[in-house]
Amino acid sequence: MIFKVYFQDNFTQVPVRENTKSIYIEGESEQDVRLKLKDHQYNIEFVTPVTGAFLEYEQQNEDFSVEKI
Template sequence: MIFKVYYQESLKQVPVRENTKTIYMAADSEREVRTKLSDRPFNIEYVEAVKGKYLEYEQQNEDFEVLEIE
C-alpha cells in the first residue's frame, strides 16, 4: 500500500501548513511508515493511505516518487 506522509523537516519546528512537505512510502501499515521514518528528524503531521482514484490522481504529479525504505 502507498502512504502519503505530511511532515516538517525538523522535530523542533512548529507545524505550519506553508512549510509542510510530503513524501510517498510503500508499507503495510501506518505504524510501519512511522517506524521506518523514526530515525529521521521529521515532525510527522499526518499519514494517510493513498489508493484508488486518489492514487491515480497523485501519480499524475511530476514529483510523485515512492520512497522505499527497508
C-alpha cells in the same frame, strides 16, 4: 500499500502549514511507515493511505515517486 506522509523537516520547531512537505512511502500500515521514518527526525503531521482514484491522480503529478526506506 502506499501512504502519503505530511511532515515538517525540523522536529524541534512548531509546525507551520507553509513549511509542510509530503512524501510517499510503501508500507504495511501507518505504524509501519512511522517506524520506517523514525530515524529521519521528521515532525510527522499526518499519514494517510493512497488508493484507487486518489492514487491515480497523485501518479499523474510529475514529482510523484515512492521512497524506498
